[in-house]
Amino acid sequence: MRGSFAIVAAMILALCACAPLQQRSGSGAPDSDTRETTEGEAGTVPEPATREESERPRPPEPNEPEPLEPTADQEDSAAQPTEPDAASDASDAPEAAARPAAPAAADPEPEEGATSPPEPAGRESAQEAPSTPQQHDLDGRIRLVGGDADVDEAIVYFIAQSTGSAAASASASGPTEIVTRDKQLSPTVLAVPRGTEVRFPNDDPILHNLFSVSSNNEFDLGVYGPGESPSVRFEHPGAVNIYCNVHHNMHAHVLVVDTPWHTRADADGRFSLSGLPAGDGELRVWHRQSEAWSRSIELPVDEPVEVSLEVTKPRLPPHRDKTGQPYNRRDRDPYR
Amino acid sequence: MKRTPGALERALLLPALLTASTVATGQEAPTEWDVDFGIEARLHYRDSESTRIPVNFPFTPDMLPPGETQGFMETVEAGRHVEFSLISFIANIGYGERFLAHARADFIDRHERNPTSGDSKVDVDQLWLRWGREITPALPDEGFGGYLKLGKFEKFERQDDRHLESYGLVSTAFNRLEDVGAEFGFDLGGNFYLKGSITQGNPLFIRDPNALAGDNGIDALLRPNPDPELKTGIPILYDAEIEGLDFDGDPELGAAAGYRWSDDSGQRAFDVMLFGYQGELQESRSLAGTFYGGDLDLLRGPGNQFPYPGLDGNDREEYGLNARAYIGDLSLFGQYVDQEIAGLPRSGFELEAAWSFNLPLIWAYDGRQLFSRIQPAVRFSRLDNDFANPDITPFPSGAWDWEKIDIGLRLTILPSLDLTAEYADNRMFTSGGTVGNDEWLATLRWRP
Numbered sequence: 001m002r003g004s005f006a007i008v009a010a011m012i013l014a015l016c017a018c019a020p021l022q023q024r025s026g027s028g029a030p031d032s033d034t035r036e037t038t039e040g041e042a043g044t045v046p047e048p049a050t051r052e053e054s055e056r057p058r059p060p061e062p063n064e065p066e067p068l069e070p071t072a073d074q075e076d077s078a079a080q081p082t083e084p085d086a087a088s089d090a091s092d093a094p095e096a097a098a099r100p101a102a103p104a105a106a107d108p109e110p111e112e113g114a115t116s117p118p119e120p121a122g123r124e125s126a127q128e129a130p131s132t133p134q135q136h137d138l139d140g141r142i143r144l145v146g147g148d149a150d151v152d153e154a155i156v157y158f159i160a161q162s163t164g165s166a167a168a169s170a171s172a173s174g175p176t177e178i179v180t181r182d183k184q185l186s187p188t189v190l191a192v193p194r195g196t197e198v199r200f201p202n203d204d205p206i207l208h209n210l211f212s213v214s215s216n217n218e219f220d221l222g223v224y225g226p227g228e229s230p231s232v233r234f235e236h237p238g239a240v241n242i243y244c245n246v247h248h249n250m251h252a253h254v255l256v257v258d259t260p261w262h263t264r265a266d267a268d269g270r271f272s273l274s275g276l277p278a279g280d281g282e283l284r285v286w287h288r289q290s291e292a293w294s295r296s297i298e299l300p301v302d303e304p305v306e307v308s309l310e311v312t313k314p315r316l317p318p319h320r321d322k323t324g325q326p327y328n329r330r331d332r333d334p335y336r
Numbered sequence: 337m338k339r340t341p342g343a344l345e346r347a348l349l350l351p352a353l354l355t356a357s358t359v360a361t362g363q364e365a366p367t368e369w370d371v372d373f374g375i376e377a378r379l380h381y382r383d384s385e386s387t388r389i390p391v392n393f394p395f396t397p398d399m400l401p402p403g404e405t406q407g408f409m410e411t412v413e414a415g416r417h418v419e420f421s422l423i424s425f426i427a428n429i430g431y432g433e434r435f436l437a438h439a440r441a442d443f444i445d446r447h448e449r450n451p452t453s454g455d456s457k458v459d460v461d462q463l464w465l466r467w468g469r470e471i472t473p474a475l476p477d478e479g480f481g482g483y484l485k486l487g488k489f490e491k492f493e494r495q496d497d498r499h500l501e502s503y504g505l506v507s508t509a510f511n512r513l514e515d516v517g518a519e520f521g522f523d524l525g526g527n528f529y530l531k532g533s534i535t536q537g538n539p540l541f542i543r544d545p546n547a548l549a550g551d552n553g554i555d556a557l558l559r560p561n562p563d564p565e566l567k568t569g570i571p572i573l574y575d576a577e578i579e580g581l582d583f584d585g586d587p588e589l590g591a592a593a594g595y596r597w598s599d600d601s602g603q604r605a606f607d608v609m610l611f612g613y614q615g616e617l618q619e620s621r622s623l624a625g626t627f628y629g630g631d632l633d634l635l636r637g638p639g640n641q642f643p644y645p646g647l648d649g650n651d652r653e654e655y656g657l658n659a660r661a662y663i664g665d666l667s668l669f670g671q672y673v674d675q676e677i678a679g680l681p682r683s684g685f686e687l688e689a690a691w692s693f694n695l696p697l698i699w700a701y702d703g704r705q706l707f708s709r710i711q712p713a714v715r716f717s718r719l720d721n722d723f724a725n726p727d728i729t730p731f732p733s734g735a736w737d738w739e740k741i742d743i744g745l746r747l748t749i750l751p752s753l754d755l756t757a758e759y760a761d762n763r764m765f766t767s768g769g770t771v772g773n774d775e776w777l778a779t780l781r782w783r784p
Contacts, residue, residue: 206705
């Protein structure tokens with residue numbers, strides 16, 4: 001038996017000598033493009049965001065910074081967020097743009113109501129753009145292929161190529177909310193212009209701790225109780241994945257856009273953008289469970305736009321808690 | 337008998353030096369001091385089935401209870417009991433990822449005492465200093481780095497996320513209790529890691545694998561016609577609690593090599609580790625609260641007159657494999673250990689599966705959900721003793737093969753309070769047939 005132990009020891013030494021002494025390589029993380037809890041992020045807990053315990057809604061603080069005017073570069077990056085999850089969307093955006101045009105609709109006949117598309121009732125609607133001499137509408141329909149996803153979580157937005165007009169600048173809207181109730185966040189998906197303050201009222205009788213480690217939009221609301229309504233102002237374009245540090249299944253996703261023309265699809269996937277400027281631009285579709293889609297468009301467009309998105313991601317995004325610890329091992333405490 | 341430094345010692349020296357260098361140079365800049373103090377208390381309801389097994393040891397009449405003519409192994413404190421088993425104080429003082437000092441002091445500590453009633457009621461369960469980033473099981477490689485730990489600490493193969501209050505036979509026999517010395521480890525990159533240890537080595541002794549260890553060798557047995565309240569239990573051989581610093585003997589050397597993997601969320605992960613130990617049994621190890629000696633003294637029987645057949649030398653060697661996996665809310669743990677103690681071979685394995693189900697939010701108390709989670713768990717363990725009993729022995733169960741099934745349910749009442757109800761089904765394979773020694777246990781654990 002001593003001999004066998006020596007063999008084991010020799011094997012260990014051999015392993016020691018042969019194993020690559022490398023820095024973190026990402027091996028063993030096949031979905032690293034969708035990961036947002038990187039090691040560095042795990043070790044750096046985001047700074048607490050604005051905390052408010054007063055009744056909601058709260059007027060904007062007078063000393064809060066004004067939204068920045070977008071530069072051309074910023075506009076260009078509006079749909080190319082740098083946060084890992086969003087980055088995958090963004091990095092795919094050029095690919096999507098280079099793809100062939102979306103397949104023709106299976107039903108070439110305009111959908112009923114396509115000429116007067118339904119409003120995405122109950123959700124944020126396209127922000128009213130400043131009136132200009134040439135305004136156009138853009139209608140379309142999104143179809144999801146494969147997977148388990150809700151089409152009405154798709155966000156459609158238009159980036160105008162021309163930046164000379166005020167119409168191309170997004171301005172922050174009033175405070176909006178994502179409510180915590182029954183250990184769920186509602187709405188799950190929200191699009192806001194850059195600079196918008198989003199409140200997170202806690203309508204549950206228990207404590208929550210919302211946080212995000214999405215690049216450029218990190219925040220940690222800390223633990224807050226029933227009736228409290230902390231808020232976060234989102235200053236940087238991109239997708240912000242929001243989770244609760246206490247409850248693994250709670251999640252919401254804010255898409256911060258740098259354009260006034262955005263909307264959500266309805267339950268049938270139909271969408272309508274209005275007040276768009278004439279000329280070239282890019283139509284983008286973002287769905288949290290799919291890769292980003294985009295297409296160059298010259299307005300006006302006569303036919304409804306057909307978009308097909310493949311569902312490639314699960315409903316609950318893979319994520320860890322704000323310290324990088326897996327939720328399913330929270331009981332593990334080797335020191336106790 | 338003293339050993340000269342061998343290949344294993346030299347083999348451990350290289351990674352130890354490498355670890356020290358990575359601890360010194362490979363860590364990120366520290367952040368700030370973090371001080372955390374905690375407390376834990378456990379209250380039990382226990383219902384132990386009464387089992388009484390006669391032994392052939394020739395006890396003299398004054399060594400037996402009044403009126404008895406034969407000795408028995410008996411269930412420890414059979415029947416229904418409510419008891420406080422543990423109050424612990426825990427302290428962690430950390431400095432970023434680079435340094436952590438940890439202490440845990442147990443009071444009462446009824447389930448870890450050996451023998452139950454005679455051992456110290458206050459025990460420094462863990463006390464160690466660690467430099468560097470410890471290798472967390474079943475999480476991805478965090479880059480090249482290492483750690484060094486000094487003090488009294490848990491064995492590196494021990495299950496670190498337990499779901500039941502009871503222990504499996506393999507855990508109890510081989511790696512349940514802490515050892516004293518130094519441990520080091522480092523990430524090799526590519527998710528491979530190595531660990532090593534130089535420790536004092538746990539004394540070999542006997543205990544019942546159920547909640548209470550049993551009263552063996554307590555002072556009360558030295559009085560005429562003793563009839564101790566807690567009885568002997570039906571014990572197995574196990575690596576017992578370290579009783580103090582004792583570096584006179586040869587150290588026990590440990591080594592491990594493992595591979596770990598996890599997806600981005602950590603919801604799917606696994607870890608496989610091969611490990612081994614090499615040490616020597618001492619002629620006798622003194623344990624608090626018992627006049628029986630541990631190690632070879634125990635294996636040679638009372639008065640060194642009843643040794644196990646095949647007892648040879650004083651080497652203690654052990655190697656094994658442990659594995660853990662996480663698939664969402666399902667967690668799996670398994671370990672296999674093969675040990676040889678002074679020429680007596682034995683082996684064992686155990687497998688555990690546990691699930692976690694979140695419950696809907698119905699009630700809340702003080703901002704916390706009442707009854708937030710329920711976790712069923714089941715564990716099977718088996719111990720094979722491939723050696724025979726002496727012709728005469730006071731505890732023949734030491735050489736029996738044994739199976740144990742633990743099944744339980746943990747309810748999270750509040751984040752700091754949970755209730756675990758479990759049943760232990762013991763099956764001992766004796767020459768006269770299978771014997772049971774079952775136990776119900778309900779544990780209310782409070783960790784504010």
